[in-house]
Amino acid sequence: MKKLMLLTSGLALCAGMAVANDDLVQQMDDPTQWAIQTGDYKNQRYSKLDSINKENVGDLQVAWTFSTGVLRGHEGSPLVVGDTMYVHTPFPNIVYALDLADEGKIKWKYEPKQDPDVIPVMCCDTVNRGVAYADGKIFLHQADTKVVALNAEDGSVEWEVVNGDPSIGETNTATVLPVKDKVIVGISGGEFGVRGHVTAYNISDGSQAWRAYSMGPDEDILVDPENTTHLGEPVGENSGTNTWEGDQWQIGGGTTWGWYSADLDENLMYYGTGNPSTWNPSQRPGDNRWSMTIMARDIDTGEAKWFYQMTPHDEWDYDGVNEMILTEQEIDGEERKLLTHFDRNGLAYTMDRVSGELLVAEKYDPVVNWTSGVDMDPESDTYGRPEVVAQYSTEQNGEDVNSTGICPAALGTKDQQPASYDPELELFLVPTNHVCMDYEPFRVSYTAGQPYVGATLSMYPAPDSHGGMGNFIAWDNINGEIKWSNPEQFSVWSGSLTTAGGITFYGTLEGYLKAVDTETGEELYKFRTPSGIIGNVMTYERDGKQHIAVLSGVGGWAGIGLAAGLTNPNDGLGAVGGYAALSDYTALGGQLTVFTLPD
């Protein structure tokens, strides 16, 4: 009942707050700015700016730099809105407002007080993927799950709300999605047995509008059993509990720490849910719905329109949280509204984002071997399911058995590092990992606030390949094909940027900012920044000049997994230790580097 009333009041507010949304839409439409982490609501990370282009990008120079004062993994990117650049840091999550009209002078700085006890419950580094802007406010979602709305002009706190409980392992690493009159936020903690959820707060005052859990009773997961669909069929009653044993859904995972996109015309927002807890699949029989699922929800009410579970009953930690990139393209002679998603499981999915119909599901790294492919026959009982190869099934091999040679590794063929899209070429530019693993699940017990993992894994570069741990690829989402692929020594853990100048930028773990020809992949420029790059490249225009900016600061999963280099126990003694150690190339850092062309 209480929930119903909240929903109603949320709806009532909606009409009055349309202005806030219009503001952000206008800011995003102005290519001289970078008003949202994802470039736009479609998550295309594409800029219409073209004064830096194929012909002149080789002349790019550093214009200015800024030290963030924090030595940790720096994910996300700065925003530029009006005369101000907003720069965030990993824990303790400082926000700087830099005055671009006054040589980058610090207009204001906000440093939250957070309990350091949150640090060790953040799996894999204290990263933060950046702030968001709407309605004259800067939104910061802190590590300890406090969501803060800051006055964009002076940094004063307008409201704050606590979204989760770090003492049970709930933390935050993601940015937020401001859309219409709401700011929509996620939660991390899949390795701590958190039950994932997405929550909408009203921008005006921080009051909660709706919360949708990833699993649990229908009223928790906000479905209409008759009208919410999975591959065109109604999900039915209790879909968030009836593929779990007992009450395991209560610690079911399915966290929501990725990037969100939105289609205002359809009034839908899109995101993916993470792995089910634990990593030991034998301990949680069933499909574990709705972990590992692409979700389309109504922006105003949170009600689910459609779901698609990519990896039922995960056996490899292939979180489904990566970004959903929205495009309008012709497929089979018909113009359709599409959603393209590069999943951790190594498959790239193209879907109709209105109906939730699955159109394409193909491997975007040829080494992917845990599945022979997705059943694309709508008449089949296993429609939409990946066929699992028995040899690589950690469930079928069982507890206490080491399943070897599984590709990709738990890092995924791609993790959160977002891809970009060139609408002219209809090409996706994708930073990827090229790493495989051995995986041995075993029994664990759950303790609130403690890791709930239950598997041992060893990772190594994809065997019988180029020896590197990454590729930067171009992907055709209609035909499901790689157009070109550049090998990289390390995983590419930086979000890319594609521009109307015909070029695509990305960072590397050694610290290079690279520019390549979007059409061919030919490398046109590189510059070594002070530390490894796991941040996303952005662009803006100032005084008629286009700038490119990126955060350096190695860390995250990449800094943890690759620091000492990887070894392949199956290679025999000669090769052990033969792979590159990231620590031989870079050290911790925290710096913004801004590039432009010389006058």
Added chain:
Amino acid sequence: MSTGIRLTLASALVALPITASAQNWSDQPVDPANHDEAVAYEENGRYFNEEDVPTYNVAEDGTVDWLTFSGFRRYHAECHVCHGPDGEGSSYAPKVKNSAVHMGYYDFYDVVVNGRGNGNSVMPHFGDNPNVMCYLDDIYVYLKARGMDAIPRGRPGSKEAKSDAIQEDEDACMG
């Protein structure tokens, strides 16, 4: 090496890594010649050194004792997401294979149970986590074997069978 010198060394290094840990990727090298971890006796599949501290046992052919193998598994479930594969350290947390040797059994145990912090570098407390506490000796001897370079990186190739006594202890601890 005499116990006296070992203790001095250990306490000096217990203080050090707190500042060093903020840097990470710091090497804290171990010279195996300066540490005596040789097996003094065996008890129901568990091995101990002269000071009655659990230690690893690596046979001529590379076969490791059960605890070392089990420690490899538990480490890579509970610890490696911060301390990196094979105890090698990361951009986030120090090279714990060396800490295990420098700190010695009792300080190592204390830090895992109670945690410790220094600014933005925080080791959590695992005292109430059975997945760690029931296997703390396993994790310790595994890391010590790594720090002493007694075993290579990666999964140990062959292992002794799990003794009945170890199984009974595990069952009792995990409940």
